[in-house]
Amino acid sequence: MTCCELLDLICDYTDGYSGPEAIRDLEDHFKVCSSCAALFNTYKKTSHICRKLSKINIPEEVQNRVHIFLKDSINKSNT
Numbered sequence: 001m002t003c004c005e006l007l008d009l010i011c012d013y014t015d016g017y018s019g020p021e022a023i024r025d026l027e028d029h030f031k032v033c034s035s036c037a038a039l040f041n042t043y044k045k046t047s048h049i050c051r052k053l054s055k056i057n058i059p060e061e062v063q064n065r066v067h068i069f070l071k072d073s074i075n076k077s078n079t
């Protein structure tokens with residue numbers, strides 16, 4: 001699994017859509033890729049913050065920007 005594929009799993013995970021298989025894939029990847037493990041922790045926190053903010057109507061555009069920022073972080077850590 002590539003780091004980009006993992007990001008999709010992370011999004012599903014934080015949205016609560018992950019099955020046990022996806023969670024096992026995530027954990028397997030974290031064992032071999034510390035940058036994704038670190039990113040996952042950041043993402044969990046960020047997504048928690050986003051959910052809090054969504055109660056006061058955070059614009060979808062801002063949420064998308066966070067998503068793009070995280071994707072960029074993964075791409076940079078891969079190069």
Ligand SMILES: [Zn+2]
Binds near residue numbers: 002003033035036
């Ligand atoms: Zn990775």
